[in-house]
Every structure is written in C-alpha cells, then in structure tokens.
Amino acid sequence: MIDRTFLDWPFFEERHRELAEALEAWCARHLPVDHGDVDAACRALVALLGAGGWLRHSGAAAGERLDVRSLCLIRETLARHDGLADFAFAMQGLGMGAVSLFGTGAQREWLGRTRAGAAIAGFALTEPGSGSDVAATTTTATQVQGGFVLNGEKTYISNGGIADVYVVFARTGEAPGARGLSAFLLPADAPGVEVVERIAVIAPHPLAHLRFADVALPEAALIGRAGDGFKIAMAVLDVFRSTVGAAALGFARRALDEAVTRVKARQIGGAPLANLQMVQGHIADMALEVDAAALLVYRAAWTKDMGAARVTREAAMAKLYATEAAQRIIDMAVQLHGGDGVRQGMVVESLYREIRALRIYEGASDVQRVVIARAVLA
Incomplete structure (x- = not known):
C-alpha cells in the first residue's frame, strides 16, 4: 500500500487531505485508461477530468490564486495511477498558466473552457x-x-x-x-x-x-x-516546476510500492527476496529518496501558497531532486523485478519510460543546477 502519512505533515490543511482522499477514490474508479490511441486517450482524459471537477484546480478564477499544494497533490496522485492522466491534467494548467496569471477577462473565457475540460x-x-x-x-x-x-x-x-x-x-x-x-x-x-x-x-x-x-x-x-513574455514564462514555470517534481514523486511512490510487493512475493533460496539484507538496503534507499523528494516538493508549494513572490530556488530544488531521485528509484525497481522489469506491459517498465522526459522538460536538470547555484551565490 502507498504510504500516505505525508498528508499529516504541517504543509497541508484539512482541505488538502480531503482533496487527496477524494481524488484517490476517483482514480481507483477511472484509471488507468486505454493508451492504444494516445490522442483519443488524452481527449477522453481531459473530458473525464473536467467532468470530475479536477480541472478547476488547473487555473485560478478571477480574483483567486492558484493553490500550488493542490496542484502538486493532484499531479502526484494522477501520476501514481496513470502517467497520461497526469500529462492531460498538467497541460491544462501549464498551457493556460499565462492566462491564469496575467490574462484579461476576454482571454479568461478560454480558461473557463479548459478548466471545464471543454477545450485542450x-x-x-x-x-x-x-x-x-x-x-x-x-x-x-x-x-x-x-x-x-x-x-x-x-x-x-x-x-x-x-x-x-x-x-x-x-x-x-x-x-x-x-x-x-x-x-x-x-x-x-x-x-x-x-x-x-x-x-x-x-x-x-x-x-x-x-x-x-x-x-x-x-x-x-x-x-x-x-x-x-520572458517574465510571464518564468512566472508560469515558477508555479509549475514544483508540480513536475510532484509528478516524479508519484512515479517514484508507485515504483517503490511495486518493488516492495515484488520482493515480498518473489522467492529465492526458499525465502522471500525481501529477506536479503542487500535488497533491504535498496528498499531503504528508495524510501529515503521518496521522503526527501516529497519534503522538497511540498516545501516549494507551501512557500508559494504562503505568498512568496517567487520560489525560483525552491522550485528548482524540488524539480531537480524529485526527478533525478525518481529516475534512481524506478531504475532500482526495474532491477528488483529482474527480467520482468523490462517486459512490456509491466508497471515498472512503463514508469521507466515515463520518468525520463521529466528530467528535461520545463528546465533540464543542469539548468536547475545553474538556477540554484546563482541563487546561492547571490
């Protein structure tokens, strides 16, 4: 079972815990979807997320502010269940982020449509x-x-x-x-x-x-x-980079859960693979990196929600660490699955392909290192 004790951390309010529980139940009913036709799947997911009310969180209504903690919780949960569902949700937010933050009343008519799932x-x-x-x-x-x-x-x-x-x-x-x-x-x-x-x-x-x-x-x-335009782009990324870290965290949590299930069930020498101390060491490292990533992601989100004008440093740290850690965690989950880890159709094989792009888009890992270093040196 996925560890959900992080919801008790002081970063969250009761409304965030209620959101996470409701979304978890929704995901269990609706995800994953068939990815056979990716375009059709994405269109269906946008409509489904809109009907479920989840896309309301992808942009802010006039006079409101984006709740970054909610964005991160939604992306983490969706990514854990279905990477394409996370993508569909995230792009409604990132795609209209500039309008959500800087748009006119007329431009926000498009935002109303994307929040309802009626436009992509x-x-x-x-x-x-x-x-x-x-x-x-x-x-x-x-x-x-x-x-x-x-x-x-x-x-x-x-x-x-x-x-x-x-x-x-x-x-x-x-x-x-x-x-x-x-x-x-x-x-x-x-x-x-x-x-x-x-x-x-x-x-x-x-x-x-x-x-x-x-x-x-x-x-x-x-x-x-x-x-x-540059200021607008950076302001949008300032919000959504933390959510990329959250998606990576969702992938990592799923990989850890799959690995734990595997090593408990797999027998070697007449005993579970989990009895081997080296395997236990790998599980410990994976769990440690999951929690470290979660702390950085939700620190950045909380800091932004508390009114910080910019969280460039915090968001860069969250994205860099969470995506790089998720790559390591998923790689180890594949390793612990042995040959099955690279078999098409296995969850960890899908996660292995899903995670790689997150270390590139919305600012590659080395770009995040430059951003962090400049902030520290300043």
Whole structure:
C-alpha cells in the first residue's frame, strides 16, 4: 500500500487531505485508461477530468490564486495511477498558466473552457534552436495596424496537434534577448497554423512541431504587456516546476510500492527476496529518496501558497531532486523485478519510460543546477 502519512505533515490543511482522499477514490474508479490511441486517450482524459471537477484546480478564477499544494497533490496522485492522466491534467494548467496569471477577462473565457475540460491547451515556448535558452527565441510577432503577424516554428509542443488553443511566445523586439519577447493567445484553428510533424517519444504523448506562417493576431491576443513574455514564462514555470517534481514523486511512490510487493512475493533460496539484507538496503534507499523528494516538493508549494513572490530556488530544488531521485528509484525497481522489469506491459517498465522526459522538460536538470547555484551565490 502507498504510504500516505505525508498528508499529516504541517504543509497541508484539512482541505488538502480531503482533496487527496477524494481524488484517490476517483482514480481507483477511472484509471488507468486505454493508451492504444494516445490522442483519443488524452481527449477522453481531459473530458473525464473536467467532468470530475479536477480541472478547476488547473487555473485560478478571477480574483483567486492558484493553490500550488493542490496542484502538486493532484499531479502526484494522477501520476501514481496513470502517467497520461497526469500529462492531460498538467497541460491544462501549464498551457493556460499565462492566462491564469496575467490574462484579461476576454482571454479568461478560454480558461473557463479548459478548466471545464471543454477545450485542450498547449504551451508553445520551445523552438528547434532554443530549448533551455528562451532568450534565443526566433519566432516573431511583428506589430501591424490592428494587431500582430506571427511567423516562426515551435517544437516538442505538448498537446500539439490536438490542442484547441496555444499560448505562444514570440519576439516583438522591445529590447534585445529575453526582454524583447511577448506572449500571445492563439486559437489552434487560426489560418496559417500548421502541424508540421507529430513527434513520437518513448512514453507516448501528443507532441508536435508547429509552424506559423503569417498568422494574423488581434491586439487582444497579447497577454500582459509587450516585452513581458520572458517574465510571464518564468512566472508560469515558477508555479509549475514544483508540480513536475510532484509528478516524479508519484512515479517514484508507485515504483517503490511495486518493488516492495515484488520482493515480498518473489522467492529465492526458499525465502522471500525481501529477506536479503542487500535488497533491504535498496528498499531503504528508495524510501529515503521518496521522503526527501516529497519534503522538497511540498516545501516549494507551501512557500508559494504562503505568498512568496517567487520560489525560483525552491522550485528548482524540488524539480531537480524529485526527478533525478525518481529516475534512481524506478531504475532500482526495474532491477528488483529482474527480467520482468523490462517486459512490456509491466508497471515498472512503463514508469521507466515515463520518468525520463521529466528530467528535461520545463528546465533540464543542469539548468536547475545553474538556477540554484546563482541563487546561492547571490
């Protein structure tokens, strides 16, 4: 059984414990879903999460603030049950994060749809030549009478090809580098938006390479102020990086649970594998890393919820440690399963493929190390 004693930690309020219990029961009834057709599965999951009311937590209503602890609890729980369900939930939040934090009343109409599960969101930041280096963005939004004209390409865009709306970051030229970027709300069916390629990865998710060719954007598509795109992107990541750590934590908890079940049941020399001291040592290390990751994730979430303007350092620590630790935990779970650990259809084999991307997206591990080091040195 999954250890749920962490819910008694002082990071949480009673409403968080009630949320976790209700979601656990919902997941037991609805997850996992069939992943045979990934696009269809994601569409179904968004609708299911919307109907269940869980997507209300993916964005904040006007006058409200995002509850990061709730976001993290939801992502951890969903990831433990079904990695694709976590993805579907997370992208509704990340995709519309800029609108949730900085959007106008009219723009927030899209947020109402994504929170209800009636529309799918995408976050278009990464480019073929700029991943971690956001300042190297080359997509342009040229101002013209009545709005802007968008040109450029984005790649590895989650929900690319199935999204109804994207938040796109483009260069508007107010200043060099990161200070000359802006954020725009773009309906996926706008003329000039093209899905160039669907991208297949080791843990199937809907990803695409997008091209924008003379896409006309009205002035009302601008999110926040022109030139504030980098600040907006970093503010969104400041919230959602902690939740990536939470998803990794969910994967790690599931791997530990699968490993414990395996070593208790598997016999070697007429006794359970769990009787071997070396195996016990591995289980102890895995449990230690799970708790350490949880403490960092929920410290970052609690700090943000308590009103901190920025939690860049805390979120970077949470994402870095939780994702790297989850990789180690899952790898050991595979090892403890022996040959079955790499057999298709086994839970730990799926987790092994799911975890790898979390050490890359929303700031690769080495980028998080730079962020942490700069914060400490400052």
